[in-house]
Amino acid sequence: MGRAPCCEKIGLRRGRWTAEEDRILLNYIHLHGEGSWRSLPKNAGLLRCGKSCRLRWINYLRSDVKRGNISTEEEDTILKLHAKLGNRWSLIASHFSGRTDNEIKNYWNSHLSQKITASSTVKNKKPRKRKTTLRSPEKQSTINPSATAGGEVTHDSSDSRGQKETTKLIDFDPTVMLPATNHAKEDVTDNMINCSSSLSTNDSGQVNEVEEDDMMMTWPWEMSSTEEVGVDVDVQKQDAMIAWLLS
DNA sequence: AAACGACTCAACCGCAGTACT
DNA sequence: GAGTACTGCGGTTGAGTCGTT
Numbered sequence: 001m002g003r004a005p006c007c008e009k010i011g012l013r014r015g016r017w018t019a020e021e022d023r024i025l026l027n028y029i030h031l032h033g034e035g036s037w038r039s040l041p042k043n044a045g046l047l048r049c050g051k052s053c054r055l056r057w058i059n060y061l062r063s064d065v066k067r068g069n070i071s072t073e074e075e076d077t078i079l080k081l082h083a084k085l086g087n088r089w090s091l092i093a094s095h096f097s098g099r100t101d102n103e104i105k106n107y108w109n110s111h112l113s114q115k116i117t118a119s120s121t122v123k124n125k126k127p128r129k130r131k132t133t134l135r136s137p138e139k140q141s142t143i144n145p146s147a148t149a150g151g152e153v154t155h156d157s158s159d160s161r162g163q164k165e166t167t168k169l170i171d172f173d174p175t176v177m178l179p180a181t182n183h184a185k186e187d188v189t190d191n192m193i194n195c196s197s198s199l200s201t202n203d204s205g206q207v208n209e210v211e212e213d214d215m216m217m218t219w220p221w222e223m224s225s226t227e228e229v230g231v232d233v234d235v236q237k238q239d240a241m242i243a244w245l246l247s
Numbered sequence: 248a249a250a251c252g253a254c255t256c257a258a259c260c261g262c263a264g265t266a267c268t
Numbered sequence: 269g270a271g272t273a274c275t276g277c278g279g280t281t282g283a284g285t286c287g288t289t
Contacts, residue, residue, distance in 0.1 A: 014258080015257090035275090051258095055258065055259085058276095059257075087278065087279085090276075101276095101277075102256080105279085106256050107256095109279095109280095111255095
């Protein structure tokens with residue numbers, strides 16, 4: 001899209017994924033697990049680059065991806081987190097179950113950034129009346145892994161002309177779904193604890209860089225957290241951090 | 248009904264960080 | 269330590285959608 005493909009990608013498919021490609025990728029990951037993205041397309045028989053497969057899985061095919069309108073509560077949380085964290089979308093997304101960084105980023109760029117710009121400037125562009133989309137469900141290409149009691153995974157997709165196709169992808173037991181990756185959540189804690197500089201906000205909500213020398217050894221959210229025996233410390237730290245950010 | 252343009256969002260890219268040799 | 273491979277992230281693009289004229 002606009003840029004020259006890297007040399008490796010010559011001969012590989014690009015652009016929108018087809019239902020068949022989704023099926024192949026989903027089947028492969030179900031059998032072998034996610035990871036090894038570089039070799040995955042070759043092993044799975046997909047004419048896609050590993051990056052593309054990873055992106056498709058993370059943003060679309062994963063079982064825990066929540067699709068649909070972002071609620072006002074979620075929007076509020078995004079605003080608060082963005083004020084604290086800036087454009088660290090993966091970090092922000094990790095606070096939402098089922099929301100991807102790409103989705104948060106898109107939502108920010110299309111909705112919230114405009115909202116903020118509009119509220120901070122006197123001249124207000126007349127808002128365009130438009131259905132808060134997310135394309136209507138029947139027009140979205142969606143995977144609904146938890147759809148049926150029998151664990152049947154279906155793929156509803158439609159092309160640009162609204163032609164819908166539903167493909168049964170695989171049969172599997174939903175109770176043995178692949179474990180949702182928790183890397184993002186771990187990263188939240190790790191990043192915030194290990195980073196050499198941090199972000200803070202001033203009274204006007206602007207994000208400031210905090211120099212390393214000024215950093216406390218204990219993070220604010222850690223001050224009030226009490227560690228429970230038998231509970232993952234990282235999870236506790238993360239919860240404390242989220243509570244602090246949202247406070 | 249058609250044309251136009253704003254808007255959305257899936258997918259691409261380059262780069263940085265990490266792991267491995 | 270240097271070089272290479274791999275992974276993940278944030279910025280950007282553009283095809284498709286939908287409201288307005």
